[in-house]
Amino acid sequence: MNNRKFETEAIRTQTERTQFLEHSSPLYLTSSFVFEDAEDMRASFAEEKHRNIYSRYSNPNSNEFVDKVCKMEGAEAGFAFASGMAAVFSTLAALLNSGDHILSAGNIFGSTHSLFNNFLPKWKISHSYFPIDDLDRIESQITSETKLIYAESPTNPGVDILDLEELGRIAKKHNLLLVIDNCFASPYLQQPIRFGADLVIHSGTKLMDGQGRVLAGITVGRADLIDTIYRFSRITGPALSPFNAWVLSKSLETLAIRVDRHCANALELAQFLEGHAQVNWVKYPFLKSHPKFEIAKKQMKAGGCVIAFEVKGGLEAGQKFFNSIKLLSLSANLGDSRSIITHPASTTHSKLTKEERFVSGISDGLVRVSVGLEHIEDIISDIDQALQ
Ligand SMILES: *Cc1c(COP(=O)(O)O)cnc(C)c1O
Numbered sequence: 001m002n003n004r005k006f007e008t009e010a011i012r013t014q015t016e017r018t019q020f021l022e023h024s025s026p027l028y029l030t031s032s033f034v035f036e037d038a039e040d041m042r043a044s045f046a047e048e049k050h051r052n053i054y055s056r057y058s059n060p061n062s063n064e065f066v067d068k069v070c071k072m073e074g075a076e077a078g079f080a081f082a083s084g085m086a087a088v089f090s091t092l093a094a095l096l097n098s099g100d101h102i103l104s105a106g107n108i109f110g111s112t113h114s115l116f117n118n119f120l121p122k123w124k125i126s127h128s129y130f131p132i133d134d135l136d137r138i139e140s141q142i143t144s145e146t147k148l149i150y151a152e153s154p155t156n157p158g159v160d161i162l163d164l165e166e167l168g169r170i171a172k173k174h175n176l177l178l179v180i181d182n183c184f185a186s187p188y189l190q191q192p193i194r195f196g197a198d199l200v201i202h203s204g205t206k207l208m209d210g211q212g213r214v215l216a217g218i219t220v221g222r223a224d225l226i227d228t229i230y231r232f233s234r235i236t237g238p239a240l241s242p243f244n245a246w247v248l249s250k251s252l253e254t255l256a257i258r259v260d261r262h263c264a265n266a267l268e269l270a271q272f273l274e275g276h277a278q279v280n281w282v283k284y285p286f287l288k289s290h291p292k293f294e295i296a297k298k299q300m301k302a303g304g305c306v307i308a309f310e311v312k313g314g315l316e317a318g319q320k321f322f323n324s325i326k327l328l329s330l331s332a333n334l335g336d337s338r339s340i341i342t343h344p345a346s347t348t349h350s351k352l353t354k355e356e357r358f359v360s361g362i363s364d365g366l367v368r369v370s371v372g373l374e375h376i377e378d379i380i381s382d383i384d385q386a387l388q
Pocket of ligand 1: 083084085086109111152156181183184203204205206215216217
């Protein structure tokens with residue numbers, strides 16, 4: 001990264017201007033690109049020239065989005081995908097061989113969990129889960145087949161925090177790749193490469209879009225690894241659509257100010273819930289009561305948009321609470337300008353067994369709120385009336 005600040009790069013990183021000297025980046029809805037002549041076409045396919053050939057490989061809109069996220073994360077290179085899960089799957093499928101082992105945090109996104117449990121074993125890629133409360137135990141789970149460490153922080157949906165610096169140290173010591181899903185923090189709050197991550201994955205669907213419109217994913221990090229991921233992906237075709245890339249690149253211009261407000265609203269709601277008589281417990285990374293508050297402060301700029309809490313009275317009280325919500329959306333997304341409330345046990349993590357849910361820290365009464373950008377007094381009063 002040069003010495004421009006995060007906000008400036010988010011706004012000023014732009015694909016080359018055309019002869020029309022447009023101010024805002026145009027939308028390049030084209031599946032392919034033309035060549036000057038036979039020699040130009042030969043040299044382009046031989047990769048003697050770096051240029052756009054076909055939008056499954058690259059496109060000016062995706063390139064702009066990728067360049068921006070690379071600057072935000074301090075990464076060398078990246079590739080953009082049609083969804084966060086396409087980024088997770090393609091990254092692992094490109095880098096791992098049959099027989100390899102993934103050492104993953106137990107608390108990970110539900111679909112990633114299902115990918116590890118139900119699909120990667122088809123190609124003899126195995127995994128084991130380490131308990132996130134006890135990173136000292138990771139080293140004893142490393143085998144000669146282990147190729148990478150995989151984790152999220154903050155975790156979904158429990159908003160637990162993992163010490164990224166410690167994970168980076170362990171990965172380096174054992175010559176393993178460290179892959180971090182940074183979706184919950186966004187690059188504005190946390191840059192895992194600074195702590196030793198080799199690759200960073202995002203679902204662009206969440207805070208990056210921030211307005212609940214498009215699906216997207218991206219992987220950024222070490223250029224040699226991204227090259228392998230690119231070669232796999234240009235053949236298998238999970239590329240991001242230029243339209244979605246254009247939407248996202250515009251959204252990133254306002255990421256910093258949006259996330260600042262998300263975090264301010266979330267902290268205020270978390271503090272309100274902490275004193276509430278109908279609530280068993282509240283977890284938010286920047287509450288002093290969070291067990292990893294000091295680590296969160298070390299690696300994050302603010303606490304993020306997601307709060308986890310448990311309503312008193314178990315499943316029945318929880319359902320009554322959900323049915324009483326008026327303003328907040330009952331929806332599966334997060335990082336949206338609209339506040340969203342979910343019940344992980346019956347939705348995002350319902351494909352897991354109760355046992356697996358327990359390992360992932362998901363109780364029946366767990367509520368996840370993605371705090372949006374509405375006025376905080378309206379958010380608090382809706383949750384308060386539903387709790388009453
Ligand atoms: C949503 C999410 C994903 C998957 O992203 P999609 O864009 O929905 O495919 C992966 N990881 C985390 C942490 C997520 O929240």
